[in-house]
Amino acid sequence: MEAVGNISAEGTGLQPSSPLRLTYRYAAPRRLRVLLAEDDDDLRFLLAGALRKDGYEVLEARDGAELLAQLRGVLPSNASWTASTPPPAPPDVVVSDVMMPGATGLEVLTAVHRAQIGTPVVLITAFGAPETHAEARRLGAVAVLDKPFELADLRRLLRKIAPGENGRCSGGQR
Numbered sequence: 001m002e003a004v005g006n007i008s009a010e011g012t013g014l015q016p017s018s019p020l021r022l023t024y025r026y027a028a029p030r031r032l033r034v035l036l037a038e039d040d041d042d043l044r045f046l047l048a049g050a051l052r053k054d055g056y057e058v059l060e061a062r063d064g065a066e067l068l069a070q071l072r073g074v075l076p077s078n079a080s081w082t083a084s085t086p087p088p089a090p091p092d093v094v095v096s097d098v099m100m101p102g103a104t105g106l107e108v109l110t111a112v113h114r115a116q117i118g119t120p121v122v123l124i125t126a127f128g129a130p131e132t133h134a135e136a137r138r139l140g141a142v143a144v145l146d147k148p149f150e151l152a153d154l155r156r157l158l159r160k161i162a163p164g165e166n167g168r169c170s171g172g173q174r
Helices: 040-055 064-071 104-115 128-140 152-163
Strands: 033-037 056-060 092-095 119-126 143-144
Touching: 033 040, 033 064, 040 056, 040 152, 056 064, 064 092, 064 104, 064 143, 092 104, 092 152, 104 119, 104 128, 128 143, 143 152
Parallel strands: 033 056, 033 092, 092 119, 119 143
Antiparallel strands: none
């Protein structure tokens, strides 16, 4: 958006004949970032593609160790930034499989919860035992989806928990 106009030069030191050009530029809204961890390549490809189509920026991790490596820069205990370089922003949402090599989704959830970065975590699992759901809730997961799940359910959940334009979650606690 661009606005052009003349402003009275009276009392400003400007010559009355010189128009003052005002330009307003609105930055495109930042796409919400989803960090997706799934060790099944086909499922990760499907989910990442669908979320990108929905307008999310998707960061992919093939296992729990890779997910933790991507989070390492934003977790305070692993901070490597200096006063002159701000810390990287955490992802807006983490979607993680529970059973993965390197680190389980529950271990990732524990790391995110301890770091207090406020990132909502959604777990997905093919092993949806009631104990897994209870442990995930205890550790702070916003949801656990049992595989196979409907893609529409994940999309609806992300719309509900993802931060809105003002940086706050549109639903639930962050």
